[in-house]
Amino acid sequence: MSHIVDQVSLGAIVQVRDRLLDQQARGRKVLRLESGDPSFDIPxxxxxxxxxxxxxxxxxxxxxxxxxxxxxxxxxxxxxxxxxxxxxxxxxxxxxxxxxxxxxxxxxxxxxxxxxxxxxxxxxxxxxxxxxxxxxxxxxxxxxxxxxxxxxxxxxxxxxxxxxxxxxxxxxxxxxxxxxxxxxxxxxxxxxxxxxxxxxxxxxxxxxxxxxxxxxxxxxxxxxxxxxxxxxxxxxxxxxxxxxxxxxxxxxxxxxxxxxxxxxxxxxxxxxxxxxxxxxxxGPQDFTHSMAQEYQKRRDILFDALEEAPYVKAFKPGGAFYLWARIQPEWPGYGGQKDDWSMTNYLIDTAGIGSSPGSAFGAAGAGHIRFAFSCSTQQVEEAARLLPEVLQAA
Ligand SMILES: Cc1ncc(COP(=O)(O)O)c(C=O)c1O
CATH class of the missing domain: 3.40.640.10 (Type I PLP-dependent aspartate aminotransferase-like (Major domain))
Structure with a gap:
């Protein structure tokens, strides 16, 4: 029986984040859709x-x-x-x-x-x-x-x-x-x-x-x-x-x-x-309400883009700031793989777009991909513009 802490992973999203930060440090523009950290300043x-x-x-x-x-x-x-x-x-x-x-x-x-x-x-x-x-x-x-x-x-x-x-x-x-x-x-x-x-x-x-x-x-x-x-x-x-x-x-x-x-x-x-x-x-809660409105706007931008993109079927979320999409069987794969990591890797390597492979969230998440829209609206807009064409080119 291994030590209890050895049963805990080091985290897939951290791996993606580290790669994006590494690319950013080397002067590449990256879009941070891998993790859920609000882009807003505190009240x-x-x-x-x-x-x-x-x-x-x-x-x-x-x-x-x-x-x-x-x-x-x-x-x-x-x-x-x-x-x-x-x-x-x-x-x-x-x-x-x-x-x-x-x-x-x-x-x-x-x-x-x-x-x-x-x-x-x-x-x-x-x-x-x-x-x-x-x-x-x-x-x-x-x-x-x-x-x-x-x-x-x-x-x-x-x-x-x-x-x-x-x-x-x-x-x-x-x-x-x-x-x-x-x-x-x-x-x-x-x-x-x-x-x-x-x-x-x-x-x-x-x-x-x-x-x-x-x-x-x-x-x-x-x-x-x-x-x-x-x-x-x-x-x-x-x-x-x-x-x-x-x-x-x-x-x-x-x-x-x-x-x-x-x-x-x-x-x-x-x-x-x-x-x-x-x-x-x-204090007054208007800050929180306007943040939710901005997230809803980002959700719609990203959802519409994924509707246009091939190989993914997105779910429209009712809350939180994540877009979950099923990877379709037609996905040609990348680097000799066809799994969810292959789509995450492809998007990082070809467009500097961050995402999280669905398998990071449990067995039922395999074959899915998660995009976070907690980064800035500008980054979400740019990712939305790029995603359909980048996936089309796969
Ligand atoms: C489902 C869920 N619960 C709890 C948390 C805890 O967040 P924090 O530790 O920043 O308060 C998070 C953060 O991403 C989350 O996604």
Whole structure:
């Protein structure tokens, strides 16, 4: 049996990013559609609050679960906007990004060998964090013919005596599918029937299109006491490098464990970033809304381009900033290969366009490709102009 950390990959997207950065350093123009990092600056109010925190010398240890002003802002937001029932601010835990939140959730929730059901394809780090928590990821395929909705019947069929939790992410990375309220309600019923926990990753709650409204799983009847929710300021306020996320956990046992894990992993998030986060959450939200509108515009530009391009069949996402496309059998391949890596490699080598091979997101992702449209609108427009002709020339 290998060491638990040896079961975690070094990351396919990192490999693509490193190649693009290397080419860029050598003077080549590259289009950064491989990873999901918002192109926007953070809200002015957040920047000013951080500048003030620095000037005021607020650079010392904070309470390890977060400064009171931030936890209160989060408490207000999740109880009003998300409709979560949370007893008090003690149940709000500030984390070093959503990623750290996921790590401590699975570490707190799982005993060795416990199973967690998750969608396939899925952001790679979910399965990795389940493994790091000693658990076993159990994939349930999202099917194109079902509009990539997570199917409660397939979830139920995957349940075994070892199942501990069902993981849900909406809007979803890498497909951009938004789970319908009906789907979420049935998933809660399945969890109730089998006495399972629910882990709800809402990192993209504000990147949602076409007038849809995000539904928080924990707000649904029956979900309140079995859901642990994780959020991120990376996408909502473009604060990705400031590493700010939070976990909402109602169950006292897991809350205790999560507090211990925060103390022993980070012992509190960067104090200055926390003041910025409080200002962002307490301030007007028009910044977040206009970002979502701009992402929707980029989605449409890129989707239309892929509709014109040969060899790919794109799915129009309802949220998040990724475009997922199936590679068609006619794809001639590149470098002697026909798999999803061959299309990613071809686009880097011939046009400097970044993408992620679908297989990076799980077995069901093989034969697909993901384009992120979180880079600038200008880069998205340029990629949209190039993609049909570059693929045509393959
Ligand atoms: C599905 C999903 N959850 C959580 C995160 C966490 O982001 P962060 O650690 O930047 O808060 C990401 C980031 O890409 C994501 O795609």
């Amino acid at each position: 002015v109010l957040a920047r000013e609050a951080m500048e003030k925190a620095l000037r005021d010398g607020l650079t010392h240890y904070t309470a390890s679960t977060g400064i009171p002003v931030l936890r209160e802002a989060i408490f207000k937001k999740v109880t009003t906007e998300n409709g979560l029932k949370v007893p008090n601010t003690d149940h709000v835990v500030v984390t070093n990004g959503g990623m750290h939140g996921l790590y401590i959730i699975f570490r707190a929730l799982l005993d060795p060998g416990d199973e967690v059901i998750l969608p396939d394809p899925m952001w790679t780090e979910i399965a990795e964090n389940v493994r790091l928590g000693g658990g076993k990821p159990v994939p349930v395929q999202l099917r194109e013919e079902n509009g990539y909705q997570y199917d409660p019947a397939e979830i139920e069929a995957a349940i075994t005596p070892k199942t501990r939790a069902i993981f849900i992410n909406t809007p979803q990375n890498p497909i951009g599918v938004v789970a319908s309220r009906e789907t979420l309600e049935v998933i809660v019923k399945v969890a109730e029937k089998h006495n399972l926990f629910l882990v709800s990753d809402e990192a993209y709650e504000h990147v949602i299109f076409d007038g849809q409204k995000h539904v928080s799983l924990g707000s649904l009847p029956g979900a309140e006491d079995r859901t642990i929710s994780v959020y991120s300021l990376s996408k909502t306020y473009a604060m990705s490098g400031l590493r700010l996320g939070y976990v909402i956990v109602n169950q006292p046992l897991f809350l205790d464990r999560i507090k211990k894990l925060v103390r022993c992993t980070i012992n509190g998030v960067n104090s200055v970033a926390q003041y910025g986060a409080a200002a962002a959450i307490n």
